[in-house]
Amino acid sequence: MAEILSVRAFLSRARVVRVRDARRVTHTMKRSVSAIPATGGNLSTTHGVALYVGAVLGTGVIALPALAARAAGPASLVAWLGLVVASVPLAVTFAALAARYPDSGGVSTYARRAFGPRAAAAVGWWFFAAVPAGAPAAALFAGGYVEAAFGGGETTVYLTVLGLFIVVAIANYFGVRVSGRMQLILAGVLVTLLVVAAVAALPQADLGNLRPFAPHGWLAVGSAAALLVWSFAGWEAVTYLAAEFRNPPRSLPRATAAAIVIVGGLYLAIAAASILVLGASAGSTDAPLAELLGRSFGEPAKAVAAIVALLLTLGVMNTYYAGAAKLGAALGRDGALPASLALGSRAGEVPRRSLLLTVALGLVGFAIVALTGVGTDSLVLATTGSFVAVYAVGAVAALRLLPRRTAAWWTALAAVGMVLMMLAATGAYLLWPLLVGGSSLAYVRGRRRRMAGGS
Template identity: 65%
Template sequence: MTSETAVPGPSAAGTAAVGRLSTLQGAALYVGAVLGTGVIALPALAAETAGPASLLAWLALVVLSAPLAATFAALGARYPDAGGVSTYARLAFGDRTAATVGWCFYLAVPPGASAAALFGGAYVSSALGGGTPTTVITAAALMVVVTVANAVGLQVTGRIQLALAALLVVLLLLAVGLSLPHAHTANLHPFAPHGWTAVGPAAALLVWSFAGWEAITHLAAEFRRPERDLPRAAGIAVVVVGVLYLGVAFAVVTVLGPSAARSDAPLGELMARGIGGNARYLAAAAAVLLTLGAMNAYYAGAAKLGAALGRDGALPGWLTRGSVVGEVPRRSLAVVSALGFCALAGVSMAGVGPRPLVLMTTGSFVAVYAIGVAAAVRLLPRRSKGRAAAVAALVAVVALLVMSGVYLLWPLVVTGGALLYLRLNRTACGTADEAACGTAGGAART
């Protein structure tokens, strides 16, 4: 899960500077952005939803990743700007659509971060015991740590984030490699115990694991040669991510069998099968580190995004403080953190687990992908490879929109809220002086 920043448009200065990122470095960043906390829990949730047929959902999402990654790589290469999807939406459809994308990302972070915290908490309770109370307490502690760290201005460096991504790759390879000798093909039968229609809901869950192909567009201008390096980096990452995800999903189904659906810590279970029960402690420690790293990125990015949206008139102006480089957006961070704790409290009291939070978040991801891909169809040159990829991705994203079903209500509500706010703010600006309406370039004044 990543966040977008609202900016007026591509910066000439930004595109003139020569970046330093190479193809391999870019591929590593892609892998770090896409491989996240979802893989430590979603293989079990998908298996619970569709049984062994969930492997088809994983395969479908891997196949979808190719045109999706190619689309955003083409956009990043052509329009290298830190605004990412928000910038593409503005260029293709105007400020209102850009603000809507910003709202969808901003309000996807609280439920998404709460779900990530619960995933990490589940690994701790699997290792230490204590069940649901341990899971929830650990999740709350993780959210407090990340909130405090961001409030005082401490940020996990890029090198540490990449190290955490490398840790995840090693964890996945260990879990799969050590557990596969215990695989049984009998666990593939019955292949679709809940019917073939269950593959769709499983795919909707798994969108969480594949969010991030748009993330590196923020760094497009940092590549030495974006038009060459960005597509190559995306291609390498698609292969690496696809192999890892399919390997983990296959191991979860064939090694854990029906018990996979009841596991809150599938990677810990896989490692325990391979090297013994003590592996759960290793898996728990790795899960906590990965969760902290991912949540730090979510909170930091969302806090900055909220400040930028306040600056541009798409959110209340009192959130603006912190939008300048080097400032800490504490007000926006407080909103994100408070909403995250509300989401955690809601699912904890209802006893429904992280599944609704995951589906709310992935509904927003799918909506943003739809806007980003539609922008690509409009912006990229006809008969180019990028536009062909965008057309293919658009068809696939429409299918994901259908699969998301009722959970699209969340991004629809968010969209309605964004448009209503822009309308009310524009009306207020019509009767107020310019200083009361925010800084220049605000979406509400267009």
């Protein structure tokens, strides 16, 4: 009898163990599934190329060739080439992370996985705050080109800015599929116009304009590079849309490779044409692209340059607002912003609340500039500081998240080195992301206290 009881006890304990194991396995599976970001979007590799071109080949090509030439003369071409090369490991690193962890949180998600929720909140706020600051500056650049072509003073500039905000808001309100299609058209027209501008200027190129090559000394190349950081911001923007791709591991690396070639080639072509064709006057004009087109096509070039400026700005704003809207929803989902913004964080959903908030903040930034008369320089530099801070955390996070000693890991290590140089070039303007990051930590801490008090 005792033996029978002992056997029954043994079988009973075995059943309990099996039930516990089954529960443990089920719990582990649920955690694993919840940790895998949901995908199932509609974007393709071609959409990815268009989004990258729109984000990176932005308003920098409108004015920065002249600013760089003013700082370093023909030697500014060295700065352009250096930043094209430096952008490769950064772009490849973010593509590797986005393919491995496709989520609307983008770099914020990578920071969460690598360093925890506080780092994720800071990174998310940096990007979310950078878009409302950078978008008005970009729109005002485009408005300046339109005013130069058609006149009308500040009224034309301000109406152009409002028009850009309205178009971008409507396109993204109906989802990333609509804004993605718009981006395809914009990128195609934009690339065609820039290629035409560079090729049409070739017959007027003069190698004599390369002398003296470094009129302000070689140290001026560093100053030019600091200005050009704005031109190469954008490689992180598509990470927030990674879950909207049909096949992120396949599409994102291919889109990144193609975009690096297209963006790098066009930047170098326009910068070289500005130096070789315009010569010493390359640094004295505020609209080098208009000057290049004017040399080839005459007076109608101003209208063409205005169209290019509008397309460039529309492409940049479209990509960044699509990414920021998704990010805002993800931050609401993760507790770094109000939960009311969380709707739309999943793939295929439209984050309308987050989009409207982002557009509203952008209009507030524009109103501040318009009412106070403050120039766009402060907005540009604050935006650059925020982006460099995002790059820094994202690159370091990649060293923890990507498989060690693989090609992607070594590329991330190179990206960290590039970001360190960007941080040095940004200097005092890192105070803005420090302020925003501190505010994000205060918000998260306060939210946790409210939740603890409510429970």
